[in-house]
Amino acid sequence: MPKALPLFVSACALSVPTFAQDRAALDALVDKDVLAAHIRFLSCDELEGRGVGTRGDLLAQRYLATQLQACGLQPAGEEGSWVQSVPILGITSQVTIPLRAAGENGEASFSAPDDYTAVAGSPATTAAWQGAELVFVGYGIFAPEQNWDDFGEADLRGKVLLVMNNDPADDPDRFAGKTRLYYGRWSYKYEEAARRGAVGAIVIHTNESAGYPYQVVQTSHGRENFWLPFVDGAPTLPVRSWCSEDAAKKLCALGGKDLDTLRRVAERGNQPPVPLGVKLDLAIENTVRELRSANIAGVLPGSDPQLAAEHVVVTAHFDHLGIGKPRGDDAIYNGAVDNASGCGGVLTLARAASQLTPRPRRSLMFLFVTAEESGLLGSQFFANQPTVPREQLVANFNVDGLNIWGSTRDLEFIGYGKNSLTGLASTIAEQRGRHLTPDSNPDLGLFYRSDHFNFARIGVPAAYFKAGKDFLDRPEDRRRMKNSYTAVHYHQPTDEIAPWWNYDGAVDDLRLLLECLVTTANADQAPRWTPGDEFEKARLPSGQGGR
Template sequence: MISSCFAGNTRGRRITMPSVSLPLNNFSKIFVFGFAVCLAAGCAPAEKPAATHAADNPFTEAGERAAATLNADEIIKHVKVLGSDEFEGRGPASRGDRLTQAYLIEELATAGYTPAGVNGTWLQPFDIVAIDSVAPGAWTFARADQQQDFTHREEYVAVSGVQADTARLENAEVVFVGYGIQAPEYDWDDFKGGDLTGKVLLMLNNDPEWDPELFAGDRRLYYGRWDYKFESAALQGAAGAIIIHTTASAGYPWQVVETGWTGEQFELPAAEKPRSQVEAWMTEEAAGKLVAMAGEDLPAMITAARSRDFEPVPLGVTTSLILNNTITGKETANVLGILPGSDPELAGEVVVLTAHHDHLGIGEPDETGDRIYNGAEDNGIGMGIVLAIANAYASMPVAPRRSMLMLFVAAEEQGLLGSRFYADNPTFPAGRIAANMNYDGGNIWGRTRDITFIGYGKSTLDSVVDLVAARQGRIVKPDQFPDRGYYYRSDQISFAKIGVPATYFDEGMDFIGRPADWGRQQIEEYEAVRYHQPSDEYDDSWNLEGAVEDVRLGFWVGLMIANADEMPAWTAGDEFEAARKAALEARME
């Protein structure tokens, strides 16, 4: 019941509470009637849905006072704790994970939020499976009288695709399958109906990016994601899959693959879907040597793959591999706190702010001997931002009209597991989630004239963000690294898949007082040196002036969504529009 979920101590905060009692899955007639009237009045999305309307003057004095509480110190104090060595890198199901959950609960309770997890708690626990695969020091490939060995970590990484004691390839032939994509809507099929059962598929990263009329041009789609590649290979019955890594196609250097795909890997318990035995990555140089065993040239093969007429290329190269796995069942949890809405007719709908609370834990040491992957930027600052915004909303004398759900999801680094679990088991049905705003990282380099809105052009959230940014004297830009597919790489995608308009804000790149390319240089230096490394630690050199502007923008956007008469909508024809329509229809049943 929403009323029982909302009950709790507000610790002196002056918050107007709604007088409603609604089962989460059995909505009252007022919501059904109001939605039906909206549809009859023509509120359904048109070619381009109407903008999300807020009050005549959304920038109220109370909002201004709340926004003013958002400052650098309010964010940094959380980063210093959550990114400290004491929290041991916040690995899933670890001591650091439990410390993180306890910290978030304490901060939400102090702010005046109430538990929004299961059975009246702050948590939504879920099971995960830890798979620790032992890969051989050398992976051998053979063709006729040739043999080529590739060194683990330096040239390849491989993990088990199955939750079993061993994952095995036995004399499996390697077949080059281009991008490994089947996309009928783009008239693209890299497999051409060939029988690939039991093969090892060698495939390119990314999706066809050279033609703006083909796929989405340089904007990466889900087809370009590594998780799609492995899913696609499994659907073909392949025994294994190898993705060829390049920094340009992945958006990060090989060292990120090396650290992320060695040691314990976490998954949700096995579902009834196809899986290949082995999922692997290989450096571009190593892949070149592999195809050369068949007399092929990798650049020429890549050129051939850039065509709808491409057909799979059997290499006549075979390989065997055994991964010995240690399988352990563990538990982690999402952390949820809610601020009840003040409008009885809208309090049963929520605006969800998310930040993942995990990182990589304790792993291989770097050159200094440091083994703790602190994750200060990824995602200590994201948690600090959401906690700061949560406090700002709770400080207002009258709460936003819709309820505000602060959701800190677990195990993002392992494949968005926490947000995927929440999407499959939402505490609010998708049709009652107005929007999701996700925070994954933040600006640590100073003020910018712009802000990056990942997901710009996909929904009516655009107009709200444009309005707030203009008031700050800034401009909104879409993803400034479109080839990296950021929209599909963090927790907002789990909400989008169930139809919820979802986005996240990233730092701008037009830094005030800096050369034109300075911002891009900082981001690329971070990704090359500190991303997913022990060196991702808080540093006193961080300049959060720009982050504060970004956070205040997010505060206003969330408030305007919460106070609007209508929920946001996807742009007509968007890939997630159909899921939204289904979610809205389900709330009327």
């Protein structure tokens, strides 16, 4: 039996209670071998890369639930089980009539996926543009709180919107300057187009506004894309499209318009949509398949009768890409870092937390979500229909990939400054002789690209921990190895455990995270958003998309 661990925090009046004397005892609960063992199992070949709806998916679910039970947690899924079943639709679209455009300057045909991509945004078996009018809508943003409206009074029903990616970056006081807000994500553009009754939206790709080359958007074309079941009556967009910048210029020119001029004017904000004088034809056929996965949840009940109903949730996605295109003779995408490591980390935290005496005041929920790689679907499903009342979710910490390169002084904190978890985690990091760094690529919008986003979206203060870069030992070597993971192994069959893996950094980060969890669970006040943050009012509807 673990020895009782005295925690004085509940008596502490400070808003961020500290662990001072108890830190060593708390840290001892996070065990490196436990972590390594979980990662080894979850990334083994026999789980076949944990692809959504596969046998590997089911086996991973069984393992996670079994381990939570073995820690002595309570089930927190549906009807007293560990499981929240998640129905998923797989939709594969095929272009049956390629894109054709006609305007005062003539006609042109475009070919997919070189010039454009087209996939379904609804479960209908077909979708078509028949002489649909093309309208340029700038950034396609409606943000009254930023005094920005690209739509005005225009009636866009039945039209196709041509829209710029990202959000305005020039003014540091608007749209958080260079930081990409949700308004800058392509999924937002499609959701807004659907709300306006459009029949399609074409996002103009540029390397700068996307942060990745056109080849990346081409991969969604012709492939099976995954969705949660569509809610009856919710707005859908029949066709989601991207086009290359050249194709966008050509489309505008057919109507006698110049894309550069249109974009320059749109940057001023509050410009009305511009009908381009171009009509479009396109048709796609969609094959729809139903599959099933699940989220797995366990809870350590809080010890304070008043606060126990409130839950601090720690999440990690357990799905990965399954079996796919072989590289060499290996076709199993093990996802050892992404995200067997995060799941192993959360299981390690669950075991550590279950040994705390007394238990934290608020409840701690350990939630493993599915289908992150397919568009954050498991966490979206949970956020739409949480297994405890929505208002009882008070914070979310997300783990997606642990540090397997070695100890660092820093820890990257995605969502830095957005809510009070930043101050709490910073204080704890400094007491540990470490420090938090803000998102190193704010223009990429990482805050909207893992599961914590779906908690933010329903108003739950959320944060995402990422491995640091300031290595204590042999910094050059380790930084090179870390960069090579992103460049060579990320989303490849070679994301596997290797003999050189070093768990010290992961253990340090988990210890810090455990202290953040317990401190959040014991604090007098629940976390809150920074006043004026885009999620403070949680006004974003929990729609589709957001990968």
